[in-house]
Amino acid sequence: MNTKTLSQMIKASYSSLSPGQKKAAEFFMEHADEAVLLTAFQVGRKVGISETTVIRLAYALGFSGYSQMQDLVRKDWLAGKQQAAGEEYPSSENADEENLFRRVIDQERKILRQLLDQVNDDEIWKAIDAVIQADRVYVGGFGSSFAAAYWFYYTLKQLRGNVFISGPNGFLPEDLCDLTERSAAVIFSFPRYRRETFKLASYAEKQGSRIIAITDRQLSPVGQMASVTLTTDEHMDSGHHSIASVVSLLEVLIAGIQERDHEKITKRQQKLEILYAEKELFLE
Structure with missing residues (x-):
């Protein structure tokens, strides 16, 4: 598999997915924190489709099966958690740019509070x-x-x-x-x-x-x-x-x-x- 995130893979293939597969894909993108713990059957029940449709989504995205796709879901979710935990202490060479974006967002937040x-x-x-x-x-x-x-x-x-x-x-x-x-x-x-x-x-x-x-x-x-x-x-x-x-x-x-x-x-x-x-x- 490549180094793309699941969201990037879904976006690249979304137009070719069946309606049921699209429902499952949207669930994985919007509820990753929940999807990391669910079986294919449970995901299907959540979005109103069959377990088979969820598994077919994994095949359509290029995975060997549902378990391999869920491994990437967990990997993406953990990466997001680690990034969130390290936000207060930017250590990369892009720290100045990150601080610039943070200052702009903080300023907008103050303006909206004032409003x-x-x-x-x-x-x-x-x-x-x-x-x-x-x-x-x-x-x-x-x-x-x-x-x-x-x-x-x-x-x-x-x-x-x-x-x-x-x-x-x-x-x-x-x-x-x-x-x-x-x-x-x-x-x-x-x-x-x-x-x-x-x-x-x-x-x-x-x-x-x-x-x-x-x-x-x-x-x-x-x-x-x-x-x-x-x-x-x-x-x-x-x-x-x-x-x-x-x-x-x-x-x-x-x-x-x-x-x-x-x-x-x-x-x-x-x-x-x-x-x-x-x-x-x-x-x-």
Whole structure:
């Protein structure tokens, strides 16, 4: 046998496995700590397939039998345990790189903890209600802010209709002319603040639309104009902006929208699934 891990072997052969073998393979990848102790019969019972199918998985991956495959499962599991035990004391020549990655992850953890502490529940629910009640929602984000704006736009469009988005470099007046006092403009703005953000907020304000700002601080240019301002790493002096904190905040908004508008969302998603199936958009 070669020096590949079982996970690498499964990934290389996954597309050629039978449906039952795929179930067993996924179990070995996701529950290695449990699989090290189980017989082929027990694995089969866990995932709802026969013992023979589990053994055939071993053959399909190039092993002489189930026992040889389980030996590799144990080897991989022990290697993972040893690596975890030695994480606090990196001794390789890559220690500096490992410390760099650790510093980045630690910084993100601090930012997310700060986000949890600073989130204002009342403001979150105001934003959620404004999005649900709006006749149309316009999402704006420019430059580096566009990535987060697009994620929110795409996700929100699965939940409701009449959702529109700017381009990364500007917006079309035709997209804004139908905004009303019943509309909502969700505007993303992070340093360096783009002029287009201020122009978009000014126009939405003139139309009487509710402005929801997703920004880094309450007193950012768009934050000052918004009726609801949701901030990410407001009190962190990190030297860079964390996309993780933005996505986490958006996940909270989406979860709240799903919670409060569940019935309408379910009906919309049922219609979408029929269309997706007709167009064969997805592999699974």
